[in-house]
Amino acid sequence: MSKIYDAEKETFMGVPRKRIPWWPTIDYDKCNFCMDCDKFCPHNVFAKIDDEKQQLIVKNPYNCVVFCRACAKTCAPDALEFPEKSETSKLIKKLRSESLGD
């Protein structure tokens, strides 16, 4: 399948998407592999791997919409974690001021 979303070119608030570490982390101690998050996310962040023991992975972290945590809300065992929003917005502000200084 061809690339629909090109993470290389994406920006969020003027900052290259790849410089913002925002995506879910799966806690495999809690995850029950129900795949509700994968079914929910319209951005193909997750993927199911049938042959592996860990059936769910974060395949496309940069597809994840910065500040969106909607998949965590669908997660019954509460197995999805995200970075602190305040840290992320601090970082975005910092990166923006750096690029303005260029």
Place this chain on the structure above:
Amino acid sequence: MDKSLGVIARSIALKLIEKRPEIQLICPVLLNTGDEKYENFIESAKIIAIDGCMTRCATKLVENREKKPFKRIFIPDMSKKYGIKPTKELTLNEENEKLAEQIMEEIIKELEDVDVKKVLKSPKFEAIEFFDITVDKYHFNVPKEGYYFNENDYWIKPEGKTALLGISDYLQNAAADILFVEFPEIGSEMEQFDDAGSFESSKTVLQLISPGTGKTIRVNKALENNPELMNQDPYQKGWFIEIELKNFEEDKELLLNGPDYFEYMKEKIMKEKNALEQIRSEKDV
């Protein structure tokens, strides 16, 4: 009720009728068989649906009767809110009993608020000017002035020390028919980009990502019975909450004004349109 979350839901219901005898329990099994017993009752009652788990059977049963619950309680959310983990056993431990007690108190408080509180006058709206664009059969608009947006498609409209918050026309189009809203608590504080309540549409569940930092002072109660206002009039009657601003000048650093958001939105729409066309052409091959 084969899991502890379900047992907590049951315990809340029992505590509720003990505390407020005017509350009646509905037998979900009988409701599901479509028995006439509940016909009139369902029509006039305020229904509180207590869902133990993701399957949300209680809510669905009420919806099957074409009614919307007056209040929905979702135990996994509550267990997070109060920081109490459900046990694995079907017999509740002391902590879980306490959780049930707290949720029960919360429901009672809300019932009392509804009884007592005078409905605040809704904000006044004047005619606004829009930028607009039509793509295929969809029409999108963005107010020219007075509104600021984050790139998650939520708006904030400051007025002095307070501001209204809501969703953009683009987001209401993307979400499709909005069916339920869940507000943050009055008095709850939020940082910019924190979650400020959520809403559920026929397609998805989304959390409102706040464009501003502040404290919730009012919620748009009209959305509880008419969530479709968010689709019909996302910038005015479909407002979501009102907050007391902390430092809007600082918030503004990471927000777009009307003209800039309109450009951002157009780009996003065209990207999606191209992606869809690409998928279609690949299918045709």
